[in-house]
Amino acid sequence: MSIQKCLTSLALLLSVFGCSASSNWSRPKFESGGTAARIAYFIPGTYTFPLTISKSKHRSEGPPSGVKIVEESREKDHKDWEELLTGFVSRDFEKRDKVTFEKVKFAPNAVTLFGETDDTKSLNYLRSTIGVVQAALDAGGIAVYDLEGYRWYTPSEWKEKFFDPDKPKIQDQIYLLVNPNDDDPSLFYAHTQGMRKFGRADLALKNVRENEFPAIENFLFSNSDDQMRGKVIKDGAKLKIYELGKELTIKLIDGDNNPLFNNNYLEATLR
Numbered sequence: 001m002s003i004q005k006c007l008t009s010l011a012l013l014l015s016v017f018g019c020s021a022s023s024n025w026s027r028p029k030f031e032s033g034g035t036a037a038r039i040a041y042f043i044p045g046t047y048t049f050p051l052t053i054s055k056s057k058h059r060s061e062g063p064p065s066g067v068k069i070v071e072e073s074r075e076k077d078h079k080d081w082e083e084l085l086t087g088f089v090s091r092d093f094e095k096r097d098k099v100t101f102e103k104v105k106f107a108p109n110a111v112t113l114f115g116e117t118d119d120t121k122s123l124n125y126l127r128s129t130i131g132v133v134q135a136a137l138d139a140g141g142i143a144v145y146d147l148e149g150y151r152w153y154t155p156s157e158w159k160e161k162f163f164d165p166d167k168p169k170i171q172d173q174i175y176l177l178v179n180p181n182d183d184d185p186s187l188f189y190a191h192t193q194g195m196r197k198f199g200r201a202d203l204a205l206k207n208v209r210e211n212e213f214p215a216i217e218n219f220l221f222s223n224s225d226d227q228m229r230g231k232v233i234k235d236g237a238k239l240k241i242y243e244l245g246k247e248l249t250i251k252l253i254d255g256d257n258n259p260l261f262n263n264n265y266l267e268a269t270l271r
Contacts, residue, residue: 024167025123030230035264036116037199039067039129040147042084044107045140047071051111053135059166060131067115067129074108081110084145093143093152100154103142111136120199123168123228134163149194150175170225173197176217177260181207190216192224196263200227201252204267212270215243233266246270 049071053060063069074081084090085105094101113132117125133144137155144153153161161172174194181187190213191204203220219241227233235252248268255261 025127027120027122027228027230029226030121031232033232033234034120034199034201034227035196036066036118037120037125038116038148038196038263039064039113039125041113041129041133042110042145042147043112043133043136043141043143044081044104044110044145045136045142046107047109047111047136047140051135051139053132058131058135058138060128060135061124062128063113063115063132064117064125064128065119066117067113067125069132070112070114072110072112074106074110077110084147089145089150089152096152097154100143101152104152107142111141121230123198126168126197130162133158146194148197149173150177168228170221170228173228174224176220178208178213186210190220191260191265191267192220193261195224195227198228200224200231201233202255202261202263202265203233204261204265205248206267206269207271212244215241218243235266237266239268244270 051069053062055061072081090101093104113129119125133141137144137158141155143155144158145151146153161169174192174197177191177193179189181189186209187206188208188210189204189206190208192202195202203223205216205219208216219239223233223239233239233250235250237250238247239250240247248270250266250268253265253267255263255265258265
């Protein structure tokens with residue numbers, strides 16, 4: 001039986017018996033709008049398929065609607081893998097954990113989760129996805145690449161940050177990037193990456209100064225957390241950076257083809 005057929009059958013079985021819901025994964029600020037939530041995880045390793053997902057052990061109903069699990073092999077998908085193992089995200093992982101990265105480079109196969117789901121009135125789709133990733137790690141996964149959140153995780157990091165806690169934490173789900181201004185090195189462009197995982201726009205601020213980084217980080221995380229909880233920040237909204245005593249007007253920009261985001265983003269200029 002193929003991995004996809006096996007997991008589809010498993011998902012149907014679990015939907016019959018159900019999984020207990022947790023209020024921690026609700027979206028109490030939910031508003032209609034936004035986009036579908038996009039899931040993209042790459043878990044290289046040494047697997048014996050089919051993958052087994054335990055309702056009690058992994059707290060998962062299987063992949064959410066619209067998200068597929070694909071079995072890949074290094075021999076067949078070598079070119080795609082090479083692209084994933086280059087770039088600043090993978091270079092950062094290699095610096096943090098060279099031993100694990102070397103294992104990743106020579107992993108014989110992988111599990112990929114990819115797709116978009118419209119079932120976003122709660123975050124149960126994300127909790128189920130986290131459980132599927134944990135099942136892959138339990139079955140021989142070496143590391144997890146969150147392609148939306150721009151970060152690699154070792155199995156112990158994934159378990160500690162995502163699987164063990166029964167609540168989502170925005171600081172672990174998204175990535176903050178700061179890029180220098182080409183025309184003025186004293187100014188920076190700060191933005192989030194990964195909010196498409198929640199079907200919401202990323203946030204960006206132009207012309208930030210280095211001494212403002214702590215206030216900007218609080219601003220980006222707090223407003224991202226509101227969106228994770230379901231809020232939709234609309235074009236033209238006014239948001240305050242309380243530590244700096246500033247109120248900013250937000251502009252919604254289509255960034256699907258912008259490699260910095262691959263998502264819509266909300267941008268404001270600080271000065």
